[in-house]
Amino acid sequence: MEHSVVFSGFGGQGLLFTGQALARAAIKDGLEVFWIPSYGPEMRGGTASCTVIVGDSPIGSPVVDRFDAAVVMNLPSLRKFAPRVAGDGLLVMNASLLGDETSGRSDVRELHLACTALAAQGGDDKLVSVVALGALVARLGWVTPESVRAALREMAGHKRLANEDRWRVVEADLGAFAAGLDAGAIDAAT
Amino acid sequence: MKTEREIGVGDGRTEAELEAGRRSRVLMKGNEAIAEAAIQAGCDAYFGYPITPQAELLEWMARRMLELGRVFVQAESELGAINMALGAAATGARVMVSSSSPGISLMAEAMSYMAGSGTPMVLVNIMRAGPGLGGIGPSQSDYFQATKGHGHGDYRVPVLAPASIGEAMELLASSFEMAERYRTPVMLVADGILGQAMEPVDLRFRTPERHAFDWALTGAAGRPARIIKSIDLDPEVLEKRNLDLQHKYREIARHEVRWEAWQLDDAEFAIVAYGTAARVARTAITRARxxxxxxxxxxxxxxxPFPERELARLSRRLGGILTVELSSGQMVEDVRLAVEGRCPVAFHGRMGGLVPTPDEVLGALKALSGHHAHTPPPRVRGYEATELFEPDYPAHSGARRGGRR
Incomplete structure (x- = not known):
């Protein structure tokens, strides 16, 4: 078993953070994992992305031909990664920015999420990528929600923040994740 | 020495060890894991200068070495860094320097001096694409530089190439051991992907044993002065020094060869690859099987030292070898020297910071294995990234098919 997902959007949407939360959750579930950011010239402004590969044996190739899933948070990311999703793969799309845009592919499952509104429900409308992670976990079940929550508790909030402020950030992350988890589960049921 | 380790974490261990490993694993970035492994291996002094994709290694050192009261210097240049390292290493300190390709070129002169004067040091190269300033994408195009090049003179440097972050940490401890055992600089080379990626690693470090050196410059009070130098203007004396060096290199070649064999028992073909390319190859091999x-x-x-004997032995029972590299084909020359025409050796590689995908490698494998059926090699971005040779190579090496344009 080996699964790959790319998180893509623009800098500041929390894509690298969210990918790392998935990677840490995978470790907690006893899985192997590989996390690789795009570190090319785009890291100096513009798009940002990271790839996470999860498996039950040591991860082979760090480059992926076809992604099992893609989280696309803006239009350039949709254009870039929609063609690289495997047939029957999952495309989690940030409808808050993408509106009615579609991938134009009939062989992938599209999940349109109003990430900004859902993140706001959780307490901070900036945590859009964490919402997408929630939906991804609900749909694909590669890792357990409990492990993601544990990872978010470890990672969220700057270490130098006062405890009270740090916990506010953690709560907002957990809220955004829960909102995504619910949205993904509801959408899967319909 | 044959290592049974598989790429990454896990294989070759008992279930109890695996479970213990899983519990203690943490997610670490390659550059940071290498830096921490050096610290845990007892690195006394680190000298560096920032360069992508290696910068986090220096940043980690900047914080941790000061916490521990050890030496960290961000030098004014790569030349400054490595010559400071030479001075520190001459005192018997455990010293590391790191950089990425263009920076390593600047350090080449001092590498020759360290080899000539028998000064131990570990040099990490997180390789990026060249030539010149090139780009910051991952690459293995410094193979020639690492194994044959850098400075002038008749010398060799042991070069270790990990394929995972966990292995990089383990090999770093080995690098210090080899450096001190043989009084030589040792290089650890990884491409930018291994520097930038994160993987779960066991936080179980190895600290090589410390030895008292009878050559280190520790102050000559109460004993005769020691001299560390690479210059000898008397040709007789200099030849003797060179003979001693060559003896040392033979010893290294005899005792330090390491390689990994995977799924070769029943194999009719083999991929020869190291580092990240070997991981891509692994996925391609699973698909091919x-x-x-x-x-x-x-x-x-x-x-x-290149595992030439082991590869030569293997080549006798193979129908063909595919070498995969993130370069125009550098290690493939050593593969061909080892194989000596016993089977065809094909090559597939990408340059400029691009990495071959598993399907690309699978295409090249199909072309090699279906050679007689004339399966065409895959075309990548308008050029033929795969080079195939007729089975009667090398007698008719000019008769190759599908050469690159």
Missing amino acids: ERGIKVGLFRPITLW
């Missing part, structure tokens, strides 16, 4: 192509992986872990 699903399609009935019996292929395995031969992964050099020491690039020098």
Whole structure:
């Protein structure tokens, strides 16, 4: 078993953070994992992305031909990664920015999420990528929600923040994740 | 020495060890894991200068070495860094320097001086694409530089090439051991992907034993002065020094060769690849085996000394070898020297910071295994990234098919 997902959007949407939360959750579930950011010239402004590969044996190739899933948070990311999703793969799309845009592919499952509104429900409308992670976990079940929550508790909030402020950030992350988890589960049921 | 370790964490261990490992694993970035492994290996002094994709290694050192009261210097240049390292290493300190390709070129002169004067040091190269300033994408195009090049003179440097972050940490401890055992600089080379990626690693470090050196410059009070130098203007004396060096290199070649064999027992074909390319190859091999192509992986872990005897032995029972590199084809020359025409050796590589995908490698494998059926090699972005040779190579080496344009 080996699964790959790319998180893509623009800098500041929390894509690298969210990918790392998935990677840490995978470790907690006893899985192997590989996390690789795009570190090319785009890291100096513009798009940002990271790839996470999860498996039950040591991860082979760090480059992926076809992604099992893609989280696309803006239009350039949709254009870039929609063609690289495997047939029957999952495309989690940030409808808050993408509106009615579609991938134009009939062989992938599209999940349109109003990430900004859902993140706001959780307490901070900036945590859009964490919402997408929630939906991804609900749909694909590669890792357990409990492990993601544990990872978010470890990672969220700057270490130098006062405890009270740090916990506010953690709560907002957990809220955004829960909102995504619910949205993904509801959408899967319909 | 044959290592049974598989790429990454896990294989070759008991279930209890695996479970203990899983519990203690943490997610670490390659550059940071290498830096921490050096610290845990007892690195006394680190000298560096920032360069992508290696910068986090220096940043980690900047914080941790000061916390521990050890020496960290961000030098004014790569030349400054490595010559400071030479001075520190001459005192018997455990010293490390790191950089990425263009920075390593600047350090080349001092590498020759360290080899000539028998000064131990570990040099980490997180390789990026060249030539010149090139780009910051991952690359293995410094193979020639690492194994044959850098400075002038008749010298060699042991070169270790990990394929995972966990292995990089383990090899770093080995690098210090080899450096001190043989009084030589040792290089650890990884491409930008291994520097930038994160993987779960066991936080179980190894600290090589400390030895008292009878050559280190520790102050001559109460004993005769020691001299560390590479200059000898008397040709007789200098030849003797060179003979001693060559003896040392033979000893290293005899005792330090490392490689990994994977799925080679029943293999009719083999991929020879190291580092990240070996991981891509592993996935390609899994796909090829699903399609009935019996292929395995031969992964050099020491690039020098190159596992030539082991590869030569293997080549006698193979129908062909595919070498995969993130370069125009550098290690493939050593593969061909080892194989000596016993089987065809094909090559597939990408340059400029691009990495071959598993399907690309699978295409090249199909072309090699279906050679007689004239399966065309895959075309990548308008050029033929795969080079195939007629089976009667090398007698008719000019008769190659599908050469690159």
